[in-house]
Amino acid sequence: MNFRTLRLRLRSLFLRHQVESELTEELRFHLEAKAAELRSQGIAPADALARAQRDFGNLTLLKDQCRDRRRLNILEALVQDLRYSARGLARSPGVALVCIASLALGIGATSALFSIFDVALLHPIDIPHADRLAWFEEHRRDGQESGGNPKRLHDWQTLPAFQSVAGYYTEAAVLTQNGAATRIEALRYAGPASQVFQASTQLGRLPSETEAQNGDLVVVLTHSAWRKYFAADPNILDKPLRLSGKSWTVVGVLAPAARYPEAVDFWAPMPREVFNATREAGFLAQAARLAPDASLQQAQTQANVLAARLALDHPATDAGRSLRLGPLAEHVAQPARVSILLFLAASFAVLLIACVNVAGLLLARGLNRRREAAIRVALGAGRTRLIRLFMAESLLLAFAGSCAGLLLASLGLDALKLALPEDTPRLADAVIGWRAVLFGVTLALASAILCGLIPAWRAAVHASATGMKEGGRAGTGSSYLRSALVIAQMALSLTLLITGGLLVNSFLRMRQAPLGFQPQHAAGFSLALPWDTPSAVIDTTTQQVLERLAAAPGTWSAGVVDRLPLHGGTQSRPILVDGLDLAPDYRDKEISWRMASPGFFPAAGIPLIDGVLFRPFQKDGPRECLITQQLARDLFPDRNPIGQRIASRPRHNAPPEWFQIAGVTGNTRLNPADSAPAPEVYVPWGADYWPILNFVVRGAQAPSDLSRFVDRQIRPLLPGQIIDPIESLNDLTAQTHSALRTRAILAGTLALTSLLLCALGLFALLAHETARRTREYGIRVALGAQPPELAAAAIRHGLALSAAGLALGLAAALTVARTLQSLLFEVKVTDAATCAEACLILVTMALLASAVPALRAARTDPIAALRHN
């Protein structure tokens, strides 16, 4: 295209009016010249112009052809169509608003979830060649999953299918800078972790092999921690660092590209002691990078062979153990997979329902515009041109919807993230970026086609087929199509209602499930001492803090425990009972083995069911313990548990350390998602080594008063230690429920949105139907039909549609819900009550949606109706 033609095109585009008037002028000149010629041949002036025009042909068509030759018609027609549609929509703002709002909800929810799906499931590990990473899942003899072990890690490292294998765990450390303490997260690794995770340094170097073997206290900071805690100090290298009470040396800073493992502030080789662990212990996470030409299957085959050999070499510890390999990305994405897929599917369903609604509304508009379409056809509009005109409307709606939707998505993204499990990978990286926008726009295009094509096609076909014959009255054909659409909508909506109902019911059950402790009037805080704190120091610290807490004004009781209720278990081990053969299911079962001071039970409000509390631990005193009601029932169904002796099964052949059962406590839940209470043993605080202290205080004082007291009286005892903020157990309990609550709210909102959209769809269909049949109703009333009969017809129609929707929806819901079980609490996916409730809600909605059209039908005035049209 040369300059001249470009100029012409731009001129036709931007100086449209001028070009247009020139065209008119040019053609008029021709007509006048022709008329003048005819006049000169003796034809009357009045006839001359008419004849000139007749000879000339269809002026409008001709102009259109000229515009066509200027190759602007498509663009211009599009602009024109869009303008026309915008004007049309502006005339019925209600319909437009409903369409845009429902599309915005659908597109917004879907785009927001897509942005999370994109990072968390598609790219959960943000480092190069993440697809070559394998995750290790070890299984013990009893089939239970177990962590890795430094000795076996060494064995796995010999497999040729791996380029590098690393073992690691994360731990909290306390960073002390200028007297202030900050808790930071450490990655402790063994083996070539930097090769596995493709981490290189930006400053300095990685810890050397020798340093790792000597257990030197050297760290390499992650890039984010370097910037966050050290203001990107370029002279950080070789500076001493106070970490958990020891002096460390910074040897390097990782490059920003070293982004996995996430949420870690520094890397340090594992301490030497860890390598002394027996082959029984299992506490390492293990990952490997595959050798360039090796596949995961090859690695698995090699691992199977090696596991069989290890079982022979170490029969006591390794017999029956196995290693299962899988992609690391899959493992990382696992915790969030079901939630994300569920919500993505649900938001797609809402979008689909919205599209169906818009399609239904456009279909109705299309019927009302049949006369217009027929006129357009009569004036020479082609079928494509007509389809384009009708499509412009849905395009406009979809794009307005996608803009509003993307706005919604960026506003709601943070709230959405709360509904996902905390360990969802890369949650912070999920933003409404260009990928999400692209996705949203694609959705808008797809929905425009989905909503617009059928109505446009029908309008075009009808217009050219039937023309103006029917006098503009809407026909019946498309009401079958609309009925089908409404049924599909209801089926989708029921699926969402059931899914949402299951999640909401799960949340309600979880909130009502007995906690086993009394959160009112109780507050707690946590103090994590470094893992190498000597036992004596832990004991005196505990003692001092407990004494001061007990002396605080308002305190009724205070105690310490290894982990707060609902915050998970700590240690677990198989048990022995003196003089009793355990039932087979208890022989290898890991029983939660917890430590608490006697004051913990009254402080947390855990009732003593039987016997007495144990006395505080004394090295040479009698060993006492408490067991929970659940364990008492399981172990001693036929005898009094008090006075029985229980022990954790010793490793090797050491004699068991018996604890005499002093009492039985009520059950508590270890995790919010545990449905059955776990059997537990409580031993007195100090019986085992455990440096993480969780204090619980029950009293009349407000948590804020307690907090001030702790600041004044307890913090000075523990310089350089981090005391977590004090929170009431009520708040802590609510927090543990929060993910499920947010999830329930989100699912409920999506379900209700779909219900609302569905009601709207049904209402629009029935209202339109009633309006269309006004004349028929008028005749029927005139012939003696009673108003209730007419109303019943509309309601029957609504119910018939919802019955079909229910049948389809139930089938779909049962298929979909099966994947949800892991998200549910004490609720089966086939929960009849939930399904029944959902059906009831949908039918009520259908009745309500049919009520107004039914009333309108019943009130048909025969005179007015027959005058209609």
Next chain:
Amino acid sequence: MSKPSDLLQGTLDLLLLKILALEPLHGWAISQRLRAVSSDVLHVSEGSLYPALHKLEQDGWIKAEWRLTDNNRNAKFYSLTPAGRKALTREASQWERLSGAIDHVLSLTGVPS
């Protein structure tokens, strides 16, 4: 697509280029000229002339300017551009080749051996 009746596709363009190569003309004059030079054999309906002109202008083969006619009326005069002149030579020689070939075929009296 314009359908100039009884005209081979593309020939209308050639005719218009040729007519305008002689002198700049407005639409009405072109239609008069067409009728005259082709002695009514090549019937071009008056209407279909304009889309063709607009296309040629858009392609950059002819250009338009508003000028006064002899009767002092403002009219749109079309004239050939250098590109149009080249196009005319090209199209004309192509036409000659084509018509020559067709003449040859039509003049065949027997199957050549």
